[in-house]
Amino acid sequence: MCYLFLTIPNLFAIGILLKVIEHVANPAEFCKSLAALTVPDGATIISTINRSMRSYATAIVAAEYLLHWLPKGTHEWSSFLTPEELVLILQRANITVREMAGFVYNPLTGRWSLSDDISVNFIAFGTKNCQ
Numbered sequence: 001m002c003y004l005f006l007t008i009p010n011l012f013a014i015g016i017l018l019k020v021i022e023h024v025a026n027p028a029e030f031c032k033s034l035a036a037l038t039v040p041d042g043a044t045i046i047s048t049i050n051r052s053m054r055s056y057a058t059a060i061v062a063a064e065y066l067l068h069w070l071p072k073g074t075h076e077w078s079s080f081l082t083p084e085e086l087v088l089i090l091q092r093a094n095i096t097v098r099e100m101a102g103f104v105y106n107p108l109t110g111r112w113s114l115s116d117d118i119s120v121n122f123i124a125f126g127t128k129n130c131q
Contacts, residue, residue: 014043021048022079031093040130044095047123049082055120090126097126
């Protein structure tokens with residue numbers, strides 16, 4: 001996983017970070033950097049994995065060890081964020097979460113879709129507050 005932050009403030013109108021934040025060492029600083037690069041009222045979309053027993057069973061045990069969809073050790077359960085933690089981190093970074101939804105995979109169709117179930121994967125949409 002690789003990412004680069006430029007030092008030019010207010011550069012992007014939208015930041016899309018899918019399945020990244022659970023791999024960074026300091027999610028709060030990561031989100032502050034993201035906010036610094038986002039224009040006022042700019043959008044932020046973040047998807048991640050909830051820190052729940054169900055996510056441990058599906059994202060680690062099933063995906064890494066049983067189904068071998070991912071290399072073993074890709075995820076560390078303690079690095080997952082709950083929806084409440086992500087909202088708080090984003091608020092402290094001057095980003096207001098406007099919507100949140102679950103993100104579920106259907107193995108029969110091979111497709112992802114939005115859901116009310118945020119117990120494993122979820123996605124949040126927020127906007128940077130005007131200063």
